[in-house]
Amino acid sequence: MALHSVVQAVTDRIVKRSRPSRGAYLAHLDAARVQGVQRSTLSCTNLAHGFAAFPANDKLKLKETKKPSIAIVSSYNDMLSAHQPFHYFPEVIKQAVRDVGAVAQFAGGTPAMCDGVTQGQPGMELSLFSRDTIAMSTAIALSHNMFDAGLYLGVCDKIVPGLLIGALHFGHLPAIFVPAGPMTSGISNKEKARIRQLYAQGKATREELLECEMGSYHGAGTCTFYGTANSNQVLMEFMGLHMPGAAFITPGTPLRDALTVAASQRAVAITQQNGNYIPVGHVVDEKSIVNAVVGLLATGGSTNHTLHLVAIARAAGIVIDWDDFNELSAVVPLLARIYPNGDADVNHFNAAGGPGFVMRELLDAGLLHEDVNTILGNGLRAHCAEPFLDDDKLYWKDSPAVSGDLDVLRPASAPFAPDGGMILVKGNLGRAVMKVSAVKEQHRVVEAPALTFNSQEDFMHAYQAGRLDRDFVAVLRFQGPRANGMPELHALTPALANLQDAGRHVALVTDGRMSGASGKVPSAIHVSPEILAGGPLGLVRDGDIIRLDAGMGTLQALVPDAVWHARAQATADMSPSHIGMGRELFSMFRHVVGPAEQGAATFPLPSPMSTTVPLHEGVDSGDIMPGSDEDFLVKAAP
Known part of the structure; x- marks a missing residue:
């Protein structure tokens, strides 16, 4: 064909x-x-x-x-x-x-x-x-x-x-x-997810959770x-x-x-x-x-x-x-x-x-x-x-001409869905990736007030204190590669899934990652540019109405333009994420890493051989660490 x-x-x-x-x-x-x-x-x-x-x-x-x-x-x-x-x-x-x-x-x-x-x-x-x-x-x-x-x-x-x-x-x-x-294969993934959600609700003990996890990873x-x-x-x-x-x-x-x-x-x-x-x-x-x-x-x-x-x-x-x-x-x-x-x-x-x-x-x-x-x-x-x-x-x-299980694998003539379920959403909050193949149709549009958090721990404390039993969009900030290395945020998944199962309209917007285990809660991830690269996610305030629409590809804060552009970027003390567990050794990466949409890479694109090394497209001389090799190249360039 x-x-x-x-x-x-x-x-x-x-x-x-x-x-x-x-x-x-x-x-x-x-x-x-x-x-x-x-x-x-x-x-x-x-x-x-x-x-x-x-x-x-x-x-x-x-x-x-x-x-x-x-x-x-x-x-x-x-x-x-x-x-x-x-x-x-x-x-x-x-x-x-x-x-x-x-x-x-x-x-x-x-x-x-x-x-x-x-x-x-x-x-x-x-x-x-x-x-x-x-x-x-x-x-x-x-x-x-x-x-x-x-x-x-x-x-x-x-x-x-x-x-x-x-x-x-x-x-x-x-x-x-x-x-x-x-x-x-060990314990079923469906059972594992069930026990994780029960644990997040306080309805399963740590011992029960550990036995479940050991049955899965065995x-x-x-x-x-x-x-x-x-x-x-x-x-x-x-x-x-x-x-x-x-x-x-x-x-x-x-x-x-x-x-x-x-x-x-x-x-x-x-x-x-x-x-x-x-x-x-x-x-x-x-x-x-x-x-x-x-x-x-x-x-x-x-x-x-x-x-x-x-x-x-x-x-x-x-x-x-x-x-x-x-x-x-x-x-x-x-x-x-x-x-x-x-x-x-x-x-x-x-x-x-x-x-x-x-x-x-x-x-x-x-x-x-x-x-x-x-x-x-x-x-x-x-x-x-x-x-x-x-x-x-x-x-x-x-390879076999016919699927061995049509609940798992289908021919192109009769797919599970006509599209790949991974989409780009964009708007005044930036550009982000959204995986919708596991998100039900009724959850693919969420319009709700923003609640801002600067860490997974902040979110979980609010959840455990019972402050999140409402419709909201969790805006988790300062999770990009420059901020703290762009960690995965799976600690949020069971809690958000519980709230969604309870009938709440919830979503996640973040410059962090959720990876291949992204599940049934609508999540706009890898928001680019991140705040430390001038991205607009830092302009969101609690109570702003956020619209996340997978069908229209929309990621928008419904805030008047004049109000939006008059705001200053949010700030956060990132030093706790830069010290301990070897994180000091990776400071160079945080300084030179490119945007998520460029792969969050720390190396440049190939260029013709020359006597100078090209700077990363996402980095300008103001971002270079004093005394670094890049600093030397900037100063030494004719």
Whole structure:
């Protein structure tokens, strides 16, 4: 089928908008490529350091500078269930690579923090910035210039975007992403949500809540609800950076290990030395970014990717914005119902047909670009497949023609909704993202008085004191990236859901995040620009009537213009959010971070090579920290 006109138009606009930065990126990529293996440019001393501790046979291959060397970059730690399985992957990878005549080296590790552990804690204010920290850690791992391709081991929220941003800054190297898979299903997500709401009402004890949570998060693998972590996995499938169907195979199974072996050997096959060169900087292009947005929308994925996909694209010189998401959302049907947009978890989704089913349906409907580069080298349709084992031999079958459960997964001809359910709302309060796929029609328009809060704690104190039993719009301010690192605000969800269930008309407006677990309460999030960048959210006062209208795309304070423009910005003491739990170390990020709609990124778009480093578009010289590198560049610029 011909490509949908809106998909084509959005893609064309992105190509045009991105031409200068994408051209600069591809020029950098070409300049970094060398003939022969990458390590051939190193001196003898460099090389000796690079393989001094390696086994003799591997050392011989590295010494000869003929066979490719594959970098392993891993987010392993044994505290977090999603990343714990990676502890044995390096040995599997090394042997798999040896079996095809190459060498793999563990190049480096990256941080991996869990929003589930830090939720509502000071550490959550490091969460968003951990993405760019992971990207920098990936760059350090690859900086030795020993490698001809990379295998990237990661799963969760900021980890996969950070790994991919880092990989794209070494875009001349092929890259394959290697997931660990989800844990097996535990207590149902519906029951978990019920107990959480009871606890917020004081009708369940802490012991009962903990038993419920342990029943949900109970083993190795990622959480099974469809939040940012599992949205990451779907996006890697849609961008052709996974072996097909790798996303949702549980850890510690023969099939999981077979897919890891296959990914390792495929990484060798697509190096420059093996004649089928597929660098990641060519895989991630304008078409693959559009495919990722479409895949996110069709599955009801995480709103966090209105930040992360923007930042990923930016790393490859591609400029996208929320208008692109909004226009695509209007024509992309919702094909999956996975918690919080339904009762099923990702294991159920995968059993019903999984990402490959969705991908094929969208291709057949003309909603995806089929003619893209992938790690398989033969277009996106080759990824519409699911893996199987037969006598330890890995093979793939076409994704099922029919959904295994129409309550979870539907064809494009009979979707759950005609649109993707992620929209842009805008008005005199700024621009914001709203996820409505789990919001009932009767709750999609809220017009009520504002109640302003400067923290989740302020809100919860008011709720627990019984002061919120009314219709209102909670305006939670000073939660943007410059203010406090843009934490997720899930502590509000059970309380707001209780008020809505009790018949109150409530909504949330914030410059903070709610992520992939955004649920049934209407929420305008990521409001941009934030207050510390001059955004109008700081002009709201208690009692102002706020109108949030998902159907019309409206985010408006119904205040006379003369009154509105005469107001001064609200202020708040942010120092408690800048001290303790390592937050002092991230002050540089808070000073240079760009707007949410630019991905809340701390790195610039690629630009032509020059003797100066460009400042971030969202930062001017008045925002630069005295004594910083940026301050030096501003002063030293001719």
